[in-house]
Amino acid sequence: MVEEPVDTARIYIPAESDALYEEAPLSPGGFVRAAARNRHLPYQREALVKALIDYNQQIGNDFAAKDAALTLLQPDVQAVVTGQQPGFMGGPCYTILKAISALSIARRYDAPAIFWIASEDHDLDEAASTLSVDEAGNLKKYRLDHLIRGVALEDIRLGERGFEIVEAFLKEMRVPFELPANPSYSGTIATFLSRLFKGTGLIFIEPKYLKTLCTPFFKKEITETEHVRALFQKEKDSLAPLGGDLPFPKEGETSLFLRSDSGKRERIHWVENRFSAGGRKISEEELVAIAEKDPARISSSVMSRPVMAAQVIPTAAAVLGPGELNYFLGLKNYFRFHGVSMPWLVPRISSTFIFREDAELLKGHGVDPVKFIQFRGRGQEQIAMLKESGISGKAINRIQNLLTPHGKMQERVLNWFTFQSKYSGNLLMDLLDKLDPEDMRHRLLYI
Numbered sequence: 001m002v003e004e005p006v007d008t009a010r011i012y013i014p015a016e017s018d019a020l021y022e023e024a025p026l027s028p029g030g031f032v033r034a035a036a037r038n039r040h041l042p043y044q045r046e047a048l049v050k051a052l053i054d055y056n057q058q059i060g061n062d063f064a065a066k067d068a069a070l071t072l073l074q075p076d077v078q079a080v081v082t083g084q085q086p087g088f089m090g091g092p093c094y095t096i097l098k099a100i101s102a103l104s105i106a107r108r109y110d111a112p113a114i115f116w117i118a119s120e121d122h123d124l125d126e127a128a129s130t131l132s133v134d135e136a137g138n139l140k141k142y143r144l145d146h147l148i149r150g151v152a153l154e155d156i157r158l159g160e161r162g163f164e165i166v167e168a169f170l171k172e173m174r175v176p177f178e179l180p181a182n183p184s185y186s187g188t189i190a191t192f193l194s195r196l197f198k199g200t201g202l203i204f205i206e207p208k209y210l211k212t213l214c215t216p217f218f219k220k221e222i223t224e225t226e227h228v229r230a231l232f233q234k235e236k237d238s239l240a241p242l243g244g245d246l247p248f249p250k251e252g253e254t255s256l257f258l259r260s261d262s263g264k265r266e267r268i269h270w271v272e273n274r275f276s277a278g279g280r281k282i283s284e285e286e287l288v289a290i291a292e293k294d295p296a297r298i299s300s301s302v303m304s305r306p307v308m309a310a311q312v313i314p315t316a317a318a319v320l321g322p323g324e325l326n327y328f329l330g331l332k333n334y335f336r337f338h339g340v341s342m343p344w345l346v347p348r349i350s351s352t353f354i355f356r357e358d359a360e361l362l363k364g365h366g367v368d369p370v371k372f373i374q375f376r377g378r379g380q381e382q383i384a385m386l387k388e389s390g391i392s393g394k395a396i397n398r399i400q401n402l403l404t405p406h407g408k409m410q411e412r413v414l415n416w417f418t419f420q421s422k423y424s425g426n427l428l429m430d431l432l433d434k435l436d437p438e439d440m441r442h443r444l445l446y447i
Helices: 016-020 030-038 045-058 063-073 093-108 159-172 185-196 207-223 225-242 284-293 305-312 322-330 332-337 356-364 369-374 379-389 393-403 427-434
Strands: 002-010 079-084 113-117 129-133 139-143 203-205 253-259 265-271 274-277 280-282 298-300 315-320 344-347 351-354 441-446
Touching: 002 369, 016 322, 030 315, 030 344, 045 063, 045 203, 045 207, 063 203, 079 093, 079 305, 093 113, 093 315, 093 351, 093 427, 113 185, 129 393, 139 159, 185 203, 203 207, 207 225, 207 253, 207 284, 207 298, 207 305, 225 253, 225 265, 225 322, 225 332, 253 274, 284 298, 305 315, 305 332, 315 322, 322 344, 351 356, 351 393, 356 369, 356 393, 369 379, 369 393, 369 441, 379 393
Parallel strands: 079 113, 079 315, 113 203, 315 344, 351 441
Antiparallel strands: 002 441, 129 139, 253 265, 253 298, 265 274, 274 280
C-alpha cells in the first residue's frame, strides 16, 4: 500500500469556534487532561466491565477484547470511544475508519478502545443498505427492504429474507469468515464487525446492555427537563451566528425517546408542564418509575447519547466524524450539567482507496488521481476530463463509481469489502499499522 496525502483536503481544520469545546480537537496533551478531569467520577466499573465482557462473548469477539475490557477495572484507566449506527455489513467505509482511528489512538495512550453500536436509532433508510461496485463497474446495492419501520434497530429481526441477503453479501464480496444465524439485526452486524476486527482488542457494546447503568442519567433528564430545555436554548442562541442546523431538540421535545407497547420508538415531549409520548400523556412519576424498573424502554437522542455514554464509560477521548464534531460545539455545558467533562476530541482519519490498475490507467492518460477526486460533485467536469484523455466510457463509469460514487466522497458511500475483497492482505491491519491518527490530511491509498 502506498499513501499519498492530499494537503488541500482535510477532515478537520482548526477554527475560532474550537473555543466552544472543552478544549480544541487534537490539542497536545488533551488525552491526559481529559482523563484527569473525569478521574474522580464514581463509575460503576465492575458492572460496566461485566456488561462489556458478556456482550462481546455473546457476539463471538475474541480474548483480546476481553483483556482490553478488564483493564477498565483499574481506577486510572479510561477509554477511547467511537461509534456508529449498525449499518448493513458495516455500512460505508467511514465506519471502519472511525474504529481504526480509535484503535490507533488507544494504542498510543495504552487505553482500551470501545465501539458504541448505536442500535437505539430507528433510521432504517440510513442503516439497512450498503453499496459496492460490481465487476462491470456499476454500483450494486445490498438492501434489507422487508424490515419494520419506526422501531429501534436493536429490535429488528432479520427473518429468512434477511439471512438470504446477508449470505449473498458474504459470498459475492468474498468475506473470509462466516456468520452464525442470528435473528437480531444489530447482533448480526455486531458479530460481523467483531470478526472483521479480530485480534485488535476492539470492544463492542450496544446501549441496551448498559441501560441499568443509565438510570441516573434518565432520571436527571426527566426531573430537570426545564433546566435541560433552557440549557439547549441558550446553546442554540449562542451558536446561531455560526450558521448550520445542529440537532438540538425542537420546541416541545426532550432529548429522550420511549418505546411504546407496540415497539415503536417515540419522542418524549414536554408541553405545558406535561410529558407525553406518541400522543399519550405520561406523568413525571411514571417516567421515573420506568427509568428505575424498565430503563431499556428509554433511549437517548443524537445530542444526549455522547453525554450518557461518557457518564457510564470512563472516556478520555472520543473519535468523531465531521458532523459529530459540529454538534459537539453545543455540548460542553450539557456534559457539565451531568457532572462529566467533554472528552478529548479526535477527528477520524479520512481516505480514498484506488486500485493500482485504475491509478495507472488515469496517469497513463495524463489524469492526476488527486485532481480527479477533488472534482467530486462536479460529475460533468470529471467526465469531460476523462473523455478528453481518451479513456473509454466503460472505464469512466467504473472510475467514477469507485472514486466518487454519486459525486460524494468514497468513504461515505462504498462498503469496506469493495476494497478488501480485492486486496491480497488485511487492509484493516495494514491501515492500523501505517496511518497516523492525528494527521488530518485526506489520504489517497494505492492498493
